[in-house]
Amino acid sequence: xxxxxxxxSIRLSLRAGLYLLLxxxxxxxxxxxxxxxxxxxxxxxxxxxxxxxxxxxxxTGGIFVVVGxxxxxxxFKYRARKADDNTEPxxxxxxxxxxxxxxxxxxxxxxxxxxxxxxxxxxxxDAPKPKAALDVTVVGHQFWWEFRYxxxxxxxxxxxxxxxxxxxxxxxxxxxLLSADVDHSFWVPQLAGxxxxxxxxxxxxxxxPLHPGMYVGQxxxxxxxxxxxxxxxxYVDTPDQFATWVKNQQQPAVHDAQVATGRHIFETQSCMNxxxxxxxxxxxxxxxxxxxxxxxxTLASGATLNTRENLREWIKNPDHYKEGSLMPAMQxxxxxxxxxxxxxxxxx
Amino acid sequence: xxxxxxxxxxxxxxxPPRAADGTFLERLHDWVVTVDHKKLGILYIxxxxxxxxxxxAEAICIRIQLFFPHNHFLGPQVFNRFFTMxxxxxxxxxxxxxLFGFGNYVIPLQIGARDMAFxxxxxxxxxxxxxxxxxLYYSFIGGSGLYGVGNAPxxxxxxxxxxxxxxxxxxxxxxxxxxxxxxxxxxxxGTAINIIATIISMRCKGMTLLRMPLFSWLMLVVSGLxxxxxxxxxxxxxxxxxxxxxxxxxxxxxxxxxxxxxIHFFWIFGHPEVYVLVLPAFAxxxxxxxxxxxxxxxxxxxxxxxxxxxxxxxxxVWAHHxxxxxxxxxxxxxxxxxxxxxxxxxxxxxxxxxxxxxxGKIRFATPMLFATGFLFQFLIAGLTGIxxxxxxxxxxxxxxxxxxxxxxxxxxxxxxxxxxxxxxxWYPKATGRMLSEKLGKWHFWLFFIGFHIxxxxxxxxxxxxxxRSIYTYEPDRDWTLLNQIVSIGGFIQGIAVLIFAYNLIRSxxxxxxxxxxxxxxxxxxxxxxxxxxxxNFATDPVVESRRPLWDLKxxxxxxxxxxx
Numbered sequence: 065x066x067x068x069x070x071x072x073s074i075r076l077s078l079r080a081g082l083y084l085l086l087x088x089x090x091x092x093x094x095x096x097x098x099x100x101x102x103x104x105x106x107x108x109x110x111x112x113x114x115x116x117x118x119x120x121x122x123x124t125g126g127i128f129v130v131v132g133x134x135x136x137x138x139x140f141k142y143r144a145r146k147a148d149d150n151t152e153p154x155x156x157x158x159x160x161x162x163x164x165x166x167x168x169x170x171x172x173x174x175x176x177x178x179x180x181x182x183x184x185x186x187x188x189x190d191a192p193k194p195k196a197a198l199d200v201t202v203v204g205h206q207f208w209w210e211f212r213y214x215x216x217x218x219x220x221x222x223x224x225x226x227x228x229x230x231x232x233x234x235x236x237x238x239x240x241l242l243s244a245d246v247d248h249s250f251w252v253p254q255l256a257g258x259x260x261x262x263x264x265x266x267x268x269x270x271x272x273p274l275h276p277g278m279y280v281g282q283x284x285x286x287x288x289x290x291x292x293x294x295x296x297x298x299y300v301d302t303p304d305q306f307a308t309w310v311k312n313q314q315q316p317a318v319h320d321a322q323v324a325t326g327r328h329i330f331e332t333q334s335c336m337n338x339x340x341x342x343x344x345x346x347x348x349x350x351x352x353x354x355x356x357x358x359x360x361x362t363l364a365s366g367a368t369l370n371t372r373e374n375l376r377e378w379i380k381n382p383d384h385y386k387e388g389s390l391m392p393a394m395q396x397x398x399x400x401x402x403x404x405x406x407x408x409x410x411x412x
Numbered sequence: 413x414x415x416x417x418x419x420x421x422x423x424x425x426x427x428p429p430r431a432a433d434g435t436f437l438e439r440l441h442d443w444v445v446t447v448d449h450k451k452l453g454i455l456y457i458x459x460x461x462x463x464x465x466x467x468x469a470e471a472i473c474i475r476i477q478l479f480f481p482h483n484h485f486l487g488p489q490v491f492n493r494f495f496t497m498x499x500x501x502x503x504x505x506x507x508x509x510x511l512f513g514f515g516n517y518v519i520p521l522q523i524g525a526r527d528m529a530f531x532x533x534x535x536x537x538x539x540x541x542x543x544x545x546x547x548l549y550y551s552f553i554g555g556s557g558l559y560g561v562g563n564a565p566x567x568x569x570x571x572x573x574x575x576x577x578x579x580x581x582x583x584x585x586x587x588x589x590x591x592x593x594x595x596x597x598x599x600x601x602g603t604a605i606n607i608i609a610t611i612i613s614m615r616c617k618g619m620t621l622l623r624m625p626l627f628s629w630l631m632l633v634v635s636g637l638x639x640x641x642x643x644x645x646x647x648x649x650x651x652x653x654x655x656x657x658x659x660x661x662x663x664x665x666x667x668x669x670x671x672x673x674x675i676h677f678f679w680i681f682g683h684p685e686v687y688v689l690v691l692p693a694f695a696x697x698x699x700x701x702x703x704x705x706x707x708x709x710x711x712x713x714x715x716x717x718x719x720x721x722x723x724x725x726x727x728x729v730w731a732h733h734x735x736x737x738x739x740x741x742x743x744x745x746x747x748x749x750x751x752x753x754x755x756x757x758x759x760x761x762x763x764x765x766x767x768x769x770x771x772g773k774i775r776f777a778t779p780m781l782f783a784t785g786f787l788f789q790f791l792i793a794g795l796t797g798i799x800x801x802x803x804x805x806x807x808x809x810x811x812x813x814x815x816x817x818x819x820x821x822x823x824x825x826x827x828x829x830x831x832x833x834x835x836x837x838w839y840p841k842a843t844g845r846m847l848s849e850k851l852g853k854w855h856f857w858l859f860f861i862g863f864h865i866x867x868x869x870x871x872x873x874x875x876x877x878x879x880r881s882i883y884t885y886e887p888d889r890d891w892t893l894l895n896q897i898v899s900i901g902g903f904i905q906g907i908a909v910l911i912f913a914y915n916l917i918r919s920x921x922x923x924x925x926x927x928x929x930x931x932x933x934x935x936x937x938x939x940x941x942x943x944x945x946x947x948n949f950a951t952d953p954v955v956e957s958r959r960p961l962w963d964l965k966x967x968x969x970x971x972x973x974x975x976x
Contacts, residue, residue, distance in 0.1 A: 099890045100877030102808040113804045120802050124795040131791055134766055139784060142705070144773040152966070153772050157974050158711035166763040167756065174752045177802065182745045184804045189741040206580075241738075246575040247671055249736060249811060253877040257807020260737045263574060263665035265672060267738035280889070284736075284811045284879040286568045288575060289488050292882035366886075388488050 096277035096300075100253040106279065106300075107255040108229075108236070108272035109188050116184050123177065191270070198227060198237045204248030204261035204283070206390055207290035208352055208365040218313040219340070221352030222365045223297045227306040229272045235303075236272035246288060252281030252298050260285055273300040282366075289388030295366025309359075316343030317355045318410050326407025329400050338391070341411065351391060357411045364389060376405040447531035448946055449516050452538050454842060456513025457835070459542055460506045465913065466549075467501035470494045472906050475899035481887040491883035492566035493585075497548075499569030500589065503685065504596055505545040507827065511692035512541075512603045514834055515631040517842065519607060521937035521944060522625050524616025524953040529609035537602030544596025551588035565589040568881060570682070573663030573674035578656050587656065590649045597642045597649075604638040607631055616936070618955040622716075623975070625935045625958065626709060630695035630719050637723045638688050645681035648674060675737060679730035687726040690822060691719060693830035694761060697783050700833050701765050703933045704780035705772030708971065711764045712958065718757035718764075725754050735803040736810050744803045751801035758794055762787065777931070778852030782833035785860050789825030793818060796871070811881075814874025820867045832859070832912065839916075840930045844942040845923030851915040859908035865901025869894050934959035 097104050105111040202224075203210040211220050229235040241250055243261040250269065251258035259269040273279075283294035301309060327344070330336060336346035342355040360370055367385040368374045377384055380401050382391040396404065434442075443451060474494055477486040486494065516534065520527055528534045548565075555563030565585045567575050576586050611632045615624065652674075654660035661667040663674045702709045709715060731739060731747040739747075765787055774780065796818040800806050809815060832855070840846050873894050878885065885891050929938040936953055937944070938961055957963055957971035 098888045102875055102877060109804075110808070113808055116802065117799070117805045117808070120799055120805060124798055128791065128795055131762065131766070132788065135769075135784075135787060135791070138766060138769045139774065142769060142772050142774050144706075144775045148773065152706050155708045155969075155971075155974070156710060156767075156771065157708050158714065159767075162767070163711050163714050163760070163764075167760060170756045170759040174749075174755060177798065178749050178752055181748050181802045181804065185744050185748070186741050188804055189744065246580055247572050251811075251877075251879065253808060257804065258736050258810060259807070262671050262737060264668065264670065265665075265738065280886075281877070282879060282882075285572070286492075286575075286811075286881040288580065289492060289566070291492075292488065292884050295886070 095275040096279050097254065098280070100280050102253045104254055106273055106275040106277075108274070109256040109270065110254055111274075112184060112188060113257055116180065119180060120177065123173065127173070193238055193270070194234055194236060196233075196235055197270070198235065199240065200224065200226070200237055201240045201242065202250060202261065204241070204243040204245075204250075204287070205350075206245050206288050207283070207294040207386070207388075209250075209283075209294070209296055210244075210352065213310075216310055216314065218310060219342075219353045220313060220356065220360070222295070222362065223299060223360050225299045225301055225306060225309050226271065226273060228276050228300050228302050229274060231274075234272060236270050238268060238270045241267040241269065247285045248283045248287050248294070249285035250281070250296070251284035252279050252296060254279050255281075255298060258284045271298075273298075276300045276302055276305075290386050293365060293367045293386050293389075295362070297362070297366065312359060312412070313356055315356075317341045318412055319343070320407075320410040323403070323407040323410050326403035326405070329396075329404050330407055333394055333396070333400075333404075334392075335394070335404070354408065354411060357408055359412055364391075372405060372409055375408060376401055379404055379408075445535075447527075447535045449520050449528045449531065449534060450842070450944065450946075450948075452534050453513045453515075453517025455538055456509045456516060456541070459538075459545070460510035460513060461913070461916070463501050463505040463545060464510075465909070467498050467506060468906060468909055470498040470501070472902060474498065475902040477883060478885075478895050479899045480896075481885050481889075481892055483884060486883065488883045489566060492568075492881075493564040495881060496565045496568055496571075496589075500548065500565070500593075501545075502823065503569060503689070504593060505541075505548065507689045507823070508596075508600055509541050510831055511634070511689065512600070512607075514692060514696065514831075514838070515607050515634075516603070518838060518937060519610060519628050519631055520614065521841075521940065521948055522628050522935050523611065523614060523619055524936050524949060524955065525610060525614035526948050528606050529614055530606050533602050534606050537599040537606065540599030540602065541596045542599075544592045544594075544599060547588055547595060548592035551585045551592075555585035555588060556583040570678055571674075572678075573652070573655075573671050574665050574669075576652060576656075576674075577664060579666075587653070590652055594646055594649050597646050600638060601642055604635040604642075607635040608639075611635075616949075616953045616955060622713070623955060623958050626698035626712065626715055626719075627695040627935075629716050630691045630698065633719050633723045634688055634691045634695075637684055637691070637726070640727065641681050641684040641688060643681075644677050645685075648677035648681070651677075672737060675734055676730070679733040683730040683733065684723075684726045686819075686822065687722060689827050691723065693786070693827040694719065696830045696834040696837070697765060697786055699933075699935065700779050700783045700837050701768050701787075703837075703931050704775045704777060704783070705769045706775070707768055707772040708959065708962075709764070710767035710770075711760075712975075714760055715764055718760045721757040722754060722761075725750065725757070729754060732801055732803070732806070735806045748801055748803045752798065755794060755798055755801075762791055762794070777836075778847070778849055778856055779833045779837040779931075781853070781856045781860075782829045782836065785856070785863075786826050786829040786833065789821055789829065789863075793821035793825055796821065809874060811879055812874035813870045813878045813880060816880050817867050817870035817874060820870070824863060825867065832856075835916075837931065838937075839919070840923075840926030841937055841942045841944070843920055843923070844926055845919055846926050846930060847919045847923060848915050851911055851918070855908050855912045855915060858911065859905055862901045862904030862906075862908055865904065866898050867901070869897045869901070873898070929961070932965075934962040936960055939964075 095106060105114040199215055201212040201214060209222050211224050226237040227235050241259055241261040243263040248261040249258045250261060255271040255273055256269055259267050277300055279298045281296040283291055331345055336348055338348040338351035340347050340353045363370045363374055363378050364386045381393045382389045473486060477483050477491055551564045563583055563585045567581060611628055651662040655662050655664055661669040663669045663671060665671050698709060729751045732751040735744055800809055800818060836847050836852055873891055878891050926942045928941055940948060957975055959971045963970035
């Protein structure tokens with residue numbers, strides 16, 4: 065008795081879980097979520113995948129209920145009873161008809177699933193690129209993201225800005241994915257499935273975001289020590305916001321005479337070997353471009369918020385926020401730290 | 413047909429009384445130099461159980477680290493080493509050896525042979541496998557080259573290039589990993605050849621291939637598959653060594669090499685490897701489910717065909733691990749289809765097991781509890797596998813906790829459950845004593861509950877966007893509670909495994925005497941004493957059907973009357 069009931073209740077609770085999943089589409093309002101659920105799509109490919117996933121869930125859920133139900137029934141019905149005559153049950157060696165049936169039915173299910181899936185693969189992967197589409201080149205680094213807008217002359221890091229698209233005026237963003245070192249994977253669940261960034265190999269993907277806001281994601285291919293803190297933000301801006309952002313990013317760095325000492329330290333220490341600041345001699349490419357550092361909300365690829373104190377601590381000892389990040393602690397004096405922090409804090 | 417009343421001459425018990433044991437050193441020496449398939453089988457299994465505890469402890473540490481966001485229990489480097497070692501250990505030092513251990517122990521007994529075809533190769537294979545395991549764990553001491561602190565591989569068990577290149581992984585940790593897999597790989601190849609030769613040439617009189625018990629059949633299929641799959645892995649490892657030490661550029665992307673080549677090689681090995689692990693688990697279920705349902709296996713020919721079919725199809729599905737690497741839409745569609753096709757023979761197996769139970773009198777002794785858990789979990793694992801084969805959905809699910817949940821459903825929910833079932837089933841044969849049923853039930857229920865707490869919840873974490881291989885996560889993602897539930901389930905499983913280990917030791921000394929045939933089973937290994945004498949069978953057995961002991965016990969209604 066107990067066993068049958070236990071199995072049934074497990075089955076029931078699993079089924080409840082499934083309903084919970086299906087209900088989650090109602091629970092999630094459209095737009096960005098702090099939990100990057102794949103069931104809260106806010107962009108075309110993610111949305112199509114979501115609809116396909118519901119279809120597949122329905123079919124597999126149906127199979128689960130039928131087969132799991134039969135199993136639970138068999139366990140309950142055919143368990144050996146205490147008062148048993150100890151005879152062996154009837155021996156049945158097989159049945160061609162029955163076996164044929166449970167071969168043919170799965171074949172049919174596979175055909176349906178495959179055709180539905182194939183249609184979706186081609187629709188997403190081979191979608192023609194509209195003329196209006198924005199191009200962004202994404203370069204994966206251990207352990208941060210470089211974003212380059214070749215047509216706009218903008219370079220930034222870790223926080224991708226893209227324009228809002230709509231049904232009426234589609235404005236998708238096409239991402240060209242490259243890697244500077246090892247394999248990475250670009251994944252913002254609410255916008256699209258993931259695509260890997262592989263060195264010496266060009267990949268592309270696209271997003272067509274339909275709700276403004278900030279979407280979180282992160283690297284989804286293990287890439288070394290700080291893979292976990294290779295976080296990613298995508299800001300979907302309204303067209304006006306996006307134009308303003310682009311205009312600001314296109315400017316060279318702010319030049320503020322008050323922080324000249326800090327700038328001098330930056331340019332005489334090793335900082336500029338790895339970092340670029342447009343309009344200055346700093347043209348390094350190993351680390352993120354700092355021209356508009358203060359326009360970003362986070363530091364160290366999302367490891368911490370971009371506040372003045374965090375910035376100072378990050379420069380002083382990068383391992384404090386991100387143990388194993390490739391930025392070295394430069395052993396600067398407190399005064400130098402203050403001055404560099406002051407300089408970087410002017411880079412809006 | 414000849415005389416059916418006593419078809420198995422081997423069941424005559426002419427065992428001499430257990431020989432005097434000798435001194436401890438003599439006994440130890442005996443275990444080291446042994447070429448007896450039973451002793452080697454037991455060595456394989458003990459070796460695997462040891463590493464099961466080690467890799468399990470690593471998993472527990474991983475789960476403690478993930479209990480809180482921004483936890484500092486393990487640093488990122490230690491965490492990365494632990495998940496790499498957990499995966500590598502569980503696949504190569506637990507999964508493979510334990511399944512070959514069962515093969516070693518059971519196959520000769522089941523096909524009526526006195527030993528494996530090549531007993532010395534058998535011993536060599538085991539010791540190579542064992543040496544491979546030691547090499548891997550020696551990296552904790554010698555990984556950085558014996559100066560200063562040690563280190564272990566920290567690149568994931570899949571070890572994607574170019575992260576394994578000298579530029580990104582200095583020191584010797586990767587080299588220990590590579591050498592360990594090459595060495596234990598050769599051991600595995602030796603065992604696979606041995607099993608094939610044994611099954612092809614050593615079957616007793618009357619045991620045609622279609623009368624061979626399904627356990628042996630599936631081990632034959634697995635061994636063939638092993639020969640095919642270990643080769644690309646070894647090739648890839650050798651390429652990696654050439655890259656690291658001889659200036660090769662196979663995977664050196666800076667010099668025009670290809671990271672994708674490694675991924676292809678790894679998964680051409682890696683996917684069939686899953687079937688190398690799961691088919692022996694099916695093999696055990698094929699023995700246990702009929703015996704405890706008191707019915708012949710339903711659709712024996714279909715079971716054989718489905719196993720061969722799974723092995724065959726499994727060779728053409730590897731790129732479903734690669735839907736996100738940027739293959740063409742046509743390739744994605746092809747591997748979607750080939751992967752879905754696996755579901756058909758797998759479905760046949762599940763239905764046949766179900767039909768075997770249908771109309772039976774199912775005895776829920778511990779082996780059957782685990783086998784039933786296996787059936788239920790394998791059904792779910794298969795269905796999540798279908799979800800993952802839908803490549804657009806896989807673009808979301810790939811490398812998320814959903815995948816972790818899916819493959820632990822296969823590796824733990826199916827394979828480990830079957831291994832436990834198999835140990836409870838054959839332990840009496842190997843030791844002459846029963847494992848405690850009471851402890852066994854505690855073990856089962858705790859493990860079953862812990863398993864579902866952990867791995868059911870992991871699916872949801874994946875759907876909520878949590879990627880694998882991360883040592884920490886952000887509190888605002890709302891993954892904390894579910895991670896804590898997952899960890900608690902992991903601890904419960906840990907307790908269950910400790911109960912199991914205690915049961916193994918305690919029952920060896922205090923367990924009930926088993927006798928030849930404690931489960932009232934039907935294959936030849938149950939006709940000989942427990943533990944069997946070194947020569948297994950006093951005289952060569954002769955069989956007339958798939959269930960020789962059924963024929964013996966039911967002379968009025970023997971199987972050979974019904975078998976086609």
